[in-house]
Amino acid sequence: MQTSVSESLSFFYRFGASRALFTWLQFRVFLSDSGWQSRLPEDCRQPGLTVRDTLQNWSDHSAEAELHSLIWVILNIIALLAGSGAMIGALSYSGHEPVNLWLIFGLFAVLPLLLTLFAALGSLLQRSYRSAHSGRVGLVVKVLRLPEQWLPYSRLMVSWSLWQSQSLALLFNVGALAGFFLVALFRDISFGWSSTLIEDTATMVSFFKLFTAPWNMLVSLPADETISATRFFQNQGISVASAGRVWWPTVVMAVLFYGVLPRLLLQQWLAARFRKALSNDISNSGEVERFLNGCQRVTTEAAAAVNEAVAEEQGTKTISVGSKDYCLIGWQNALQNKAVVYQLGLNSWQQDVQWVEETAATVQQPIVIVVDARQTPTGELADCIELMQAQGHSVSVGLLPEVNGDTNSGALRSWQYFVHQHTLEMLKVTELQHD
Amino acid sequence: MTSPKLAVVGHPNKGKSSIVSTLVRQDAVAVSELSGTTTQSQSFSMMVDGKELYQLVDTPGFQRPRQVLEILQAQTQDASQRRQTVQAFLHQYAPDGNHKFKDEAELLEPIVNGAGIVYVVDGSVPYSPEYEAEMTILQWTGQPRMALINPIGGEHYVEQWQAALSQFFSVVRVFNPMTADGDKQRQILSAFAELHEPWRTSLEQAQQLLAFHLNDLQRQGGQMIAEALQQMAQYQSKLPIVSEHVDSAAKYGLRHQYEAGIRSQEKQMQQHVCELYSHHQLQLENETLEVDYPDLFDRKSWYLFGLDRTKLVGLAASAGAAAGVAIDVGVGGSSLMAGAVAGGVLSGAATLYATLKPERLKLKGMPLGGQQLVAGPIKDISFLFVLFGRAVELLAQVSRKTHADRRVVVVSGLDFSERFNQLSKVDQVKLTRLLQRLHKGLSFEETERLKRYIIDLVAFDKPD
Numbered sequence: 001m002q003t004s005v006s007e008s009l010s011f012f013y014r015f016g017a018s019r020a021l022f023t024w025l026q027f028r029v030f031l032s033d034s035g036w037q038s039r040l041p042e043d044c045r046q047p048g049l050t051v052r053d054t055l056q057n058w059s060d061h062s063a064e065a066e067l068h069s070l071i072w073v074i075l076n077i078i079a080l081l082a083g084s085g086a087m088i089g090a091l092s093y094s095g096h097e098p099v100n101l102w103l104i105f106g107l108f109a110v111l112p113l114l115l116t117l118f119a120a121l122g123s124l125l126q127r128s129y130r131s132a133h134s135g136r137v138g139l140v141v142k143v144l145r146l147p148e149q150w151l152p153y154s155r156l157m158v159s160w161s162l163w164q165s166q167s168l169a170l171l172f173n174v175g176a177l178a179g180f181f182l183v184a185l186f187r188d189i190s191f192g193w194s195s196t197l198i199e200d201t202a203t204m205v206s207f208f209k210l211f212t213a214p215w216n217m218l219v220s221l222p223a224d225e226t227i228s229a230t231r232f233f234q235n236q237g238i239s240v241a242s243a244g245r246v247w248w249p250t251v252v253m254a255v256l257f258y259g260v261l262p263r264l265l266l267q268q269w270l271a272a273r274f275r276k277a278l279s280n281d282i283s284n285s286g287e288v289e290r291f292l293n294g295c296q297r298v299t300t301e302a303a304a305a306v307n308e309a310v311a312e313e314q315g316t317k318t319i320s321v322g323s324k325d326y327c328l329i330g331w332q333n334a335l336q337n338k339a340v341v342y343q344l345g346l347n348s349w350q351q352d353v354q355w356v357e358e359t360a361a362t363v364q365q366p367i368v369i370v371v372d373a374r375q376t377p378t379g380e381l382a383d384c385i386e387l388m389q390a391q392g393h394s395v396s397v398g399l400l401p402e403v404n405g406d407t408n409s410g411a412l413r414s415w416q417y418f419v420h421q422h423t424l425e426m427l428k429v430t431e432l433q434h435d
Numbered sequence: 436m437t438s439p440k441l442a443v444v445g446h447p448n449k450g451k452s453s454i455v456s457t458l459v460r461q462d463a464v465a466v467s468e469l470s471g472t473t474t475q476s477q478s479f480s481m482m483v484d485g486k487e488l489y490q491l492v493d494t495p496g497f498q499r500p501r502q503v504l505e506i507l508q509a510q511t512q513d514a515s516q517r518r519q520t521v522q523a524f525l526h527q528y529a530p531d532g533n534h535k536f537k538d539e540a541e542l543l544e545p546i547v548n549g550a551g552i553v554y555v556v557d558g559s560v561p562y563s564p565e566y567e568a569e570m571t572i573l574q575w576t577g578q579p580r581m582a583l584i585n586p587i588g589g590e591h592y593v594e595q596w597q598a599a600l601s602q603f604f605s606v607v608r609v610f611n612p613m614t615a616d617g618d619k620q621r622q623i624l625s626a627f628a629e630l631h632e633p634w635r636t637s638l639e640q641a642q643q644l645l646a647f648h649l650n651d652l653q654r655q656g657g658q659m660i661a662e663a664l665q666q667m668a669q670y671q672s673k674l675p676i677v678s679e680h681v682d683s684a685a686k687y688g689l690r691h692q693y694e695a696g697i698r699s700q701e702k703q704m705q706q707h708v709c710e711l712y713s714h715h716q717l718q719l720e721n722e723t724l725e726v727d728y729p730d731l732f733d734r735k736s737w738y739l740f741g742l743d744r745t746k747l748v749g750l751a752a753s754a755g756a757a758a759g760v761a762i763d764v765g766v767g768g769s770s771l772m773a774g775a776v777a778g779g780v781l782s783g784a785a786t787l788y789a790t791l792k793p794e795r796l797k798l799k800g801m802p803l804g805g806q807q808l809v810a811g812p813i814k815d816i817s818f819l820f821v822l823f824g825r826a827v828e829l830l831a832q833v834s835r836k837t838h839a840d841r842r843v844v845v846v847s848g849l850d851f852s853e854r855f856n857q858l859s860k861v862d863q864v865k866l867t868r869l870l871q872r873l874h875k876g877l878s879f880e881e882t883e884r885l886k887r888y889i890i891d892l893v894a895f896d897k898p899d
């Protein structure tokens with residue numbers, strides 16, 4: 001069974017993680033305004049919608065927050081071009097000399113690897129401190145022209161921009177690889193190594209063995225003789241010019257294994273970390289729940305107006321139970337047979353009507369219907385009173401004192417409301433017996 | 436398959452609307468002190484995750500049950516026709532007609548159309564035969580039915596009612612819509628499930644979903660507060676200063692700006708918590724949040740709040756000591772105790788100082804050579820405890836409040852210290868440390884821990 005959490009996750013992630021972040025922040029900004037419920041699109045309130053459809057209806061009506069795609073494309077192109085440009089430059093720099101392997105390894109394998117390690121360390125230590133990062137997030141928001149209201153959600157923004165910066169760095173390395181192939185396609189590149197300090201080739205051979213260890217299953221190192229043959233000296237070129245070509249698979253592997261792959265790993269890890277943070281926010285922040293509650297909120301015509309209409313009349317006149325000036329009639333169990341001539345509401349309706357028609361007609365005094373505040377006035381009581389009024393009687397309602405003080409104010413006010421509605425008088429009845 | 440539908444019926448003013456409100460978790464159901472203000476039936480859906488679990492129909496109360504029963508009795512000879520007779524009655528007295536049995540027609544219609552019956556009585560007033568007419572009419576509809584005894588003003592007559600009701604209803608339960616917690620609500624759902632076999636599976640599932648849902652809400656409420664507290668603790672107000680001379684009016688103005696900012700953030704958080712729990716119309720009464728906290732110690736409210744200065748200084752010292760240990764372990768553990776002691780003393784002194792001295796406004800250089808006056812973030816632990824305590828109390832109250840209970844919620848945080856003291860000493864110190872770091876922003880894991888503490892504190896029973 002799908003929960004609202006899984007449904008909302010699938011909604012926000014429908015166009016990938018970056019778009020998920022943008023839609024999510026847009027959603028949070030929408031919900032942060034205190035009057036959001038009044039700005040809710042009507043079709044979010046339709047009954048019977050799934051969570052996903054409700055969210056979809058919301059997003060159909062909200063301004064799409066997109067990453068300014070042009071800026072983003074330009075940034076990506078710059079990264080790619082910078083990578084390939086650097087590689088083309090490095091390959092062309094040497095003029096007629098062979099390309100120095102040290103330079104290529106240094107620039108496109110060792111340096112990227114070090115930078116990746118630093119970035120990884122930095123990301124590990126990053127604690128998402130808001131204040132520490134607000135400057136950086138502000139910059140990201142400005143450069144990418146994102147809405148300013150997103151600034152408070154800096155933790156997600158930091159996480160996202162770390163991921164994105166690694167994507168750019170990855171593109172740089174991929175660009176370098178592409179640049180290599182571009183040059184290699186149209187030019188014959190010969191590689192060589194050179195050194196002032198290292199004299200014997202054996203050291204070089206063992207260094208190269210170590211350096212190429214990660215991929216020696218795939219591409220084998222040039223033979224020892226080739227290694228020594230590709231050593232070159234200032235202005236002398238290589239003894240066997242064609243031997244320099246043998247190096248290219250090793251160069252490609254070095255860029256791939258030290259430049260591209262670690263970066264890719266870091267980028268993927270940061271992407272996963274960002275996704276986790278975003279999913280956590282979507283499922284735990286309560287925002288979706290809040291939104292759904294607002295959508296499902298029903299409105300009813302309030303009965304509040306009636307509440308105001310009731311006067312606070314308590315009944316000023318007090319009569320006692322034994323009084324001979326009034327005819328006391330009980331409503332249901334009030335007064336329990338004592339001192340009332342009849343109890344209405346206990347027998348069948350027909351019997352009550354009969355009693356009113358036969359006995360009540362003969363009563364001389366004003367009639368008081370004695371009620372207990374805990375009882376509830378009903379239409380049937382009103383009917384009885386109307387019958388007696390039709391006979392010409394003056395009828396009023398006599399309220400008994402509270403029993404244990406446990407009457408809720410509502411019951412009392414209900415009687416006041418009843419009396420008010422039927423324009424009756426309210427009396428207080430005391431049970432004091434004075435013989 | 437359509438979800439189970441039950442009509443909540445009974446005498447006027449016995450809490451029918453309240454029961455509907457609590458069981459569908461919506462505060463839009465009109466509850467009125469006055470009898471007879473609900474004049475039309477209205478159906479409400481219990482929704483979880485965008486799915487309808489069941490429907491309850493709020494109905495007007497019986498106004499003329501004996502008359503209706505007489506009409507019904509006059510029209511039927513044998514028991515097999517009772518159901519048809521009720522239908523015929525509805526035909527004659529349609530709910531939208533103009534006659535004196537409008538209320539009865541309104542309440543009988545959903546039942547005749549297939550809704551189950553929940554008959555509501557008041558357990559604080561004695562049973563009397565007048566209710567028999569109502570129960571007989573309901574019996575005649577032949578629909579699955581149960582009774583709920585609502586102890587509006589106490590439980591004096593509950594037993595008496597149970598005996599009477601069990602003659603007419605297969606299931607009788609006591610249910611107080613004002614105080615029922617999630618468990619009680621689920622028990623009622625399982626009672627509903629007993630009523631009618633075809634509903635059993637969906638109502639049992641509804642029970643399960645409700646439990647998950649309440650759990651989710653708790654987690655989300657904790658997260659909401661943990662996040663909002665960080666924002667508040669990091670809040671700053673800034674004022675550019677033109678001249679070298681900072682006048683007191685500027686300071687005063689900035690302080691008020693800051694105060695207003697913090698208050699509105701707190702208010703927003705409160706609104707969000709209410710919305711999370713679908714208490715859309717809940718009225719909150721905030722005891723003023725004072726930002727002028729040097730004086731806070733002189734105020735009655737502060738002592739009431741319970742964590743007096745000695746306790747705070749002690750806590751802060753222990754939290755500092757904990758920090759010292761962490762540093763020592765990091766360095767190699769050589770001066771474990773020395774570090775702990777130094778950390779404790781420093782931090783304790785800092786708190787004492789901050790609580791005695793007014794928080795001074797800081798002057799900071801601005802990039803373009805000017806200066807700005809900055810208020811906040813507040814690092815004073817006492818103030819952070821006030822913010823935290825108020826937030827936890829709010830969540831505790833709102834999350835427990837039923838939707839029938841429309842009373843104003845007072846946010847003061849005064850009960851917080853009693854909750855706080857239910858934490859173990861170690862947790863008290865750990866929590867203090869989290870609060871001390873709030874103004875820097877917490878890491879993901881720290882936020883999780885803070886959330887855990889909030890949920891735990893909210894779960895503690897409120898000391899009466």
Ligand SMILES: Nc1nc2c(ncn2[C@@H]2O[C@H](COP(=O)(O)OP(=O)(O)O)[C@@H](O)[C@H]2O)c(=O)[nH]1
Binds near residue numbers: 447496613614
């Ligand atoms: N103290 C208390 N009051 C209740 C309870 N149930 C309902 N009430 C109050 O009784 C009055 C009538 O409730 P309402 O739900 O509108 O009853 P209805 O007319 O049957 O729909 C309202 O003022 C409620 O606040 C309860 O369990 N305890």
Ligand SMILES: [Mg+2]
Binds near residue numbers: 451453465466
């Ligand atoms: Mg009602």
